[in-house]
Amino acid sequence: MAAKSQPNVPKAKSIDSVTNDRTASQGQWGRAWEVDWFSLGSIIFLLLCAPFIVYYFIMACDQYSCALTGPVVDIATGRARLSDIWAKTPPITRKAAQLYTLWVTFQVLLYTSLPDFCHKFLPGYVGGIQEGAVTPAGVVNKYQINGLQAWLLTHLLWFANAHLLSWFSPTIIFDNWIPLLWCANILGYAVSTFAMVKGYFFPTSARDCKFTGNFFYNYMMGVEFNPRIGKWFDFKLFFNGRPGIVAWTLINLSFAAKQRELHGHVTNAMVLVNVLQAIYVIDFFWNETWYLKTIDICHDHFGWYLGWGDCVWLPYLYTLQGLYLVYHPVQLSTPHAVGVLLLGLVGYYIFRVANHQKDLFRRTDGRCLIWGKKPKVIECSYTSADGQRHHSKLLVSGFWGVARHFNYVGDLMGSLAYCLACGGGHLLPYFYIIYMAILLTHRCLRDEHRCASKYGRDWERYTAAVPYRLLPGIF
Numbered sequence: 001m002a003a004k005s006q007p008n009v010p011k012a013k014s015i016d017s018v019t020n021d022r023t024a025s026q027g028q029w030g031r032a033w034e035v036d037w038f039s040l041g042s043i044i045f046l047l048l049c050a051p052f053i054v055y056y057f058i059m060a061c062d063q064y065s066c067a068l069t070g071p072v073v074d075i076a077t078g079r080a081r082l083s084d085i086w087a088k089t090p091p092i093t094r095k096a097a098q099l100y101t102l103w104v105t106f107q108v109l110l111y112t113s114l115p116d117f118c119h120k121f122l123p124g125y126v127g128g129i130q131e132g133a134v135t136p137a138g139v140v141n142k143y144q145i146n147g148l149q150a151w152l153l154t155h156l157l158w159f160a161n162a163h164l165l166s167w168f169s170p171t172i173i174f175d176n177w178i179p180l181l182w183c184a185n186i187l188g189y190a191v192s193t194f195a196m197v198k199g200y201f202f203p204t205s206a207r208d209c210k211f212t213g214n215f216f217y218n219y220m221m222g223v224e225f226n227p228r229i230g231k232w233f234d235f236k237l238f239f240n241g242r243p244g245i246v247a248w249t250l251i252n253l254s255f256a257a258k259q260r261e262l263h264g265h266v267t268n269a270m271v272l273v274n275v276l277q278a279i280y281v282i283d284f285f286w287n288e289t290w291y292l293k294t295i296d297i298c299h300d301h302f303g304w305y306l307g308w309g310d311c312v313w314l315p316y317l318y319t320l321q322g323l324y325l326v327y328h329p330v331q332l333s334t335p336h337a338v339g340v341l342l343l344g345l346v347g348y349y350i351f352r353v354a355n356h357q358k359d360l361f362r363r364t365d366g367r368c369l370i371w372g373k374k375p376k377v378i379e380c381s382y383t384s385a386d387g388q389r390h391h392s393k394l395l396v397s398g399f400w401g402v403a404r405h406f407n408y409v410g411d412l413m414g415s416l417a418y419c420l421a422c423g424g425g426h427l428l429p430y431f432y433i434i435y436m437a438i439l440l441t442h443r444c445l446r447d448e449h450r451c452a453s454k455y456g457r458d459w460e461r462y463t464a465a466v467p468y469r470l471l472p473g474i475f
C-alpha cells in the first residue's frame, strides 16, 4: 500500500534513510478548504470556457479542415457570423443518443458485472479486488480492477465487427463525432451535478467530503472524495478509465478507417499515432492497480473537473491528432517517422520505469532494488483525520532521485511525439503538448503543496535531496 499504516511490518533500514520524529501533517492534507481569488477565477474561467474550447477545436476541423484561425478570421472579416457557424454545426441526433447510451451501458455492465479473469491467466498482471490508498479520513477502499478485460472485450468486439459481423461501419465514431459530443456533454454535466448533490445529501463517506463554502469550487473540484453507488460502482475509477480511455483507442481506429475511406490508404503518421497512443492506453489498463495510487484516485475529489473532463475533454481533445490526420493525410519521411517513434518509445520507457520504480518501492516497503542497488529512502510520517499515525517512505533513487516528477517528463516526450507525427502544417495537433505541459507543471505544484502539508519536514528533506521538479538544472 502506498501510504498505509504498517504497524506490523518491520521497517527496512537503509544506511541512507532519514527518520523524522516531528510530523507536520495536519490530518487533512487533501483538497483545499478555502479558495483564493486566483483559484476561483481560474475555475470560473474553465467552467465557462472549457466546453467552448472543445467545441471550437472540433468545429474548426469539421468546417475549416482543422485551421484554428479559420473561424476567427472569417468572423473578423465578416465572411461568416457566429450564427452561420452554429447553423452548420450538426445537432444531437437520435442515432448518436442511442449509440452513446449503448456505449456507456456496455461499459457499465463490463465494469460491474464481469469480475476480472485476466489476472488468472496473464502472468504479471494484477487485477481483481485491490485496495486503494488511505484517504485523509483514514478509509481504505476496495476496487474491482477489471479495466484490461473491459478494454480487451470491447476491442475484440470492434475487430469482430470490422472483419466478420459488419453490424456497423468502423467509421461510425467519426461519422457521428459532433452529435456524440452533445451526448458526452449531457453525461458529463449530469454526472458532475449528481456527484455534487450526492456529496451534500447522501455521501458514501461523509468524513471524506470537503466543502469550501464556494459553490463553483465545490462543483468543479468535487465534494465527495470517492463517491460510490453500492459497494463497487466507484465513480472515479469508472469515469477516469471507461468510457473515456477505453474509447480513446476505438476513436483512433475509427479515424484511421475514415482516412482509408476518404484517401484510399492509412498513412504512416496515422499508424504512429494509433500505435503510440495504444501503448499508453494499454499501459494504463495493464497498470490499473497502480493507478489507484495516482493523484486522480488518491487525492482528487470527484467533481466537474473529473466528471466532465473524463466524458468530454479527454475523448475529444486527446484524440485531436487522429482527427487532424483524417483531414490532412500526412505521410512522413522515413527519418521523421523513425524519429517520432523513438521519441515516443523513449518517453514511454521513462514514464513506465519511473512509475514502476515508485510503485515497486511502495509495494515492497523499500525492500527492492532500483537500478540494481538498494534504494535511498526518506522515512516520513503523517496523521489522518481520525488521529492515527501512518508511516511511509519517499524514494530518493532511480528517476525519483533525478527529479521529483521525472515520470511527467516521459509523459511529455510521448505527448510531443504524437504531435510531431502530424508534421508542421497546422497548430491544432500541437494543442496536446501545450495542454500537457500546463497540466503537468500545475500538477507538480499542486502535488508538492499537498505533500508538503502531508509530510512537513520530511518533504523538505526530500526537496533538499532532490532539488528539481522536472528537469535537473532548469525547473
Ligand code: NDP
Pocket: 002, 003, 133, 293, 294, 295, 296, 351, 355, 358, 392, 393, 394, 395, 396, 400, 404, 405, 407, 408, 411, 443, 447, 451, 454
Ligand atoms: P505521481 O504518480 O507522480 O504521484 C505523486 C504522489 O506520489 C505524491 O502525491 C506522493 O503521494 C507520492 N510520491 C511523490 N514523490 C515520491 C517519492 N519520491 N517516493 C515515493 N512516493 C512519492 O503523480 P500522478 O498521479 O500525477 O501521475 C501518475 C502518472 O500519470 C504520471 O506518469 C503522469 O505523467 C500521468 N498522468 C497523465 C495524465 C494525462 O492526462 N495523460 C494526467 C495526469 C497524470 P503519497 O501521498 O502517497 O506520498
